[in-house]
Amino acid sequence: MAGINAQAIKELRERTQAGMSDCKSALTEAEGDMEKAVEIILKKGLAKSAKRAGASATEGEVRAAVAADRRSATMVEVNIQTDFAARNDAFRQFVGDVLAAVEKAPEGADVSQLSIGGKSIADTATELTARIGEKVAVRRWDRVSIPEGKHGVAQAYVHLGGKIGVLVAVEASSQAVAEHPEVQKFIDETAMQAAAMSPLVLRRDEVTAELKAKQQEIFEGQLREDPKPKPEAAWPKIIEGKFNKWYSEVALLEQESVEAASRGVTGQTIEKLLQAAAKAAGGELTLTRFVRYERGEGIAKKEDDFAAEVAKMAAS
Numbered sequence: 001m002a003g004i005n006a007q008a009i010k011e012l013r014e015r016t017q018a019g020m021s022d023c024k025s026a027l028t029e030a031e032g033d034m035e036k037a038v039e040i041i042l043k044k045g046l047a048k049s050a051k052r053a054g055a056s057a058t059e060g061e062v063r064a065a066v067a068a069d070r071r072s073a074t075m076v077e078v079n080i081q082t083d084f085a086a087r088n089d090a091f092r093q094f095v096g097d098v099l100a101a102v103e104k105a106p107e108g109a110d111v112s113q114l115s116i117g118g119k120s121i122a123d124t125a126t127e128l129t130a131r132i133g134e135k136v137a138v139r140r141w142d143r144v145s146i147p148e149g150k151h152g153v154a155q156a157y158v159h160l161g162g163k164i165g166v167l168v169a170v171e172a173s174s175q176a177v178a179e180h181p182e183v184q185k186f187i188d189e190t191a192m193q194a195a196a197m198s199p200l201v202l203r204r205d206e207v208t209a210e211l212k213a214k215q216q217e218i219f220e221g222q223l224r225e226d227p228k229p230k231p232e233a234a235w236p237k238i239i240e241g242k243f244n245k246w247y248s249e250v251a252l253l254e255q256e257s258v259e260a261a262s263r264g265v266t267g268q269t270i271e272k273l274l275q276a277a278a279k280a281a282g283g284e285l286t287l288t289r290f291v292r293y294e295r296g297e298g299i300a301k302k303e304d305d306f307a308a309e310v311a312k313m314a315a316s
Helices: 006-016 020-029 034-044 047-052 089-103 121-132 181-197 209-225 232-250 258-262 270-281 306-315
Strands: 059-066 072-080 137-145 151-159 164-172 285-294
Touching: 006 020, 006 034, 020 034, 059 089, 059 151, 059 164, 072 089, 072 151, 072 164, 072 285, 089 121, 089 137, 121 137, 137 164, 137 285, 151 181, 164 181, 181 258, 181 270, 181 285, 209 232, 270 285
Parallel strands: none
Antiparallel strands: 059 072, 072 137, 151 164, 164 285
């Protein structure tokens, strides 16, 4: 049909910011008339939503809340495409609504199916995408908690205005120990430590076999590339030393305290500070779990090949 070609699709897309398939459909419906196609796109009203649905949302906010009894703490990550849109009042309200919904949800609940004002979170996100003009996605949520019948406290820490969030749970031999000022100080500083130093696991025995094997390959590669190579017979001992250093970087309990180091005190690991806090409180403490979210981590930013997209649409 005359008027429906790659150039026409490109022009309509530039004028309306609609998706490629929407542009082709509108031009077909308008029999190639550009102005009618623009009108069709505008009348449909969901052009931006359709366009944004396939885009990468890597900005947004990590937000957390601690329960009134401090026995649990919950965190969500909600993404949007730009930092500017993340400051939109409607988006920020949505993040708060999602957090309130997951605070009441059972462990492992599918966040997309939870309800906000009678609508699923998935449907609400789609509507907000259309309204703001950028893809909105609830990526993940988690909770740390103190099991029933045990004493302890949960804490949350959010850094850089929602870029990084951390949850921490500590169990104690009594509630008095859990609420001791030194224990609270330890919990606060440990949450900030996790935010700053990006630990992968709580303790070294939580490192997966897959990750350990990958690290083994890295260490062996380093030894092969060493300009002054060591005998292969010495490699196991050298690699063991490398692993111990690596564990001190990736296991939270083995990390050196940033706060202590800032005061000029070296060698103070999180494990040692945990023991010191327990002694000060006159009881026993166990750091049972932490969760760390960094906004957008692991999400690949999609780069559109516009020419290829146009060619594909024009040919179909």
